[in-house]
Amino acid sequence: MKKIEAIIRLNRFDIVRDALADIGVKFFTLQEVKGFGLQRGKQMVYRGSVYDSDYIARLQLNILTTDEKVNGIVDAILESGRTGEIGDGKIVVLDVNQVIRIRNGETADHAV
Template identity: 45%
Template sequence: MKLIVAFLKPFKLDDVKDRLQRLGVTGMSVSEVRGFGRQAGHTEVYRGAEYTVDFVPKIRIEVIASDEITPAIVRAITEAGHTGEIGDGKIIVMPVDEVVRIRTGERGEDAL
């Protein structure tokens, strides 16, 4: 099993969610985060005054999936989250030792 964490532009969330649902992904955590990567914030001009916004709003999604479906999920997020511009985000894939569904006690892929 893998934990897939992705940082996306906020407006791409609907597209990514649609794609993952079509893949049969039934659960996803979403959080609102702020940060910077190579994008390093952006400059806004407002009424002639220019100032820098240090942290850029992003969406962080987390999905736990079986090893088999993980490549398809990564591909779907890459495609749906893509704009081609700086700041499209990152996808991180990590191994998962165990998953337990608290309600039933099911473990492993049965708990996904």
């Protein structure tokens, strides 16, 4: 099992969500995150306020999935999340030891 953590632009969320739904991924955890990427420290002006260029709210999607579905999900996020401009975000793939569905105790691939 794997966990995919994808930090994406807020304004790509609808497109990414639809791309994931198209390949059958309808479940994920979503959280708003802030951070810095490579351009840390460079400032930009957006709607009259000055921000460090990467310090913009983004969304992190966390998806638990079986090993064989990882590549398809990553490709879908790459395609749907990309604008080609700096700050498109990051995808991280992690090994997961165990997933347990609380309702019925199902584990591993049965639980995702």
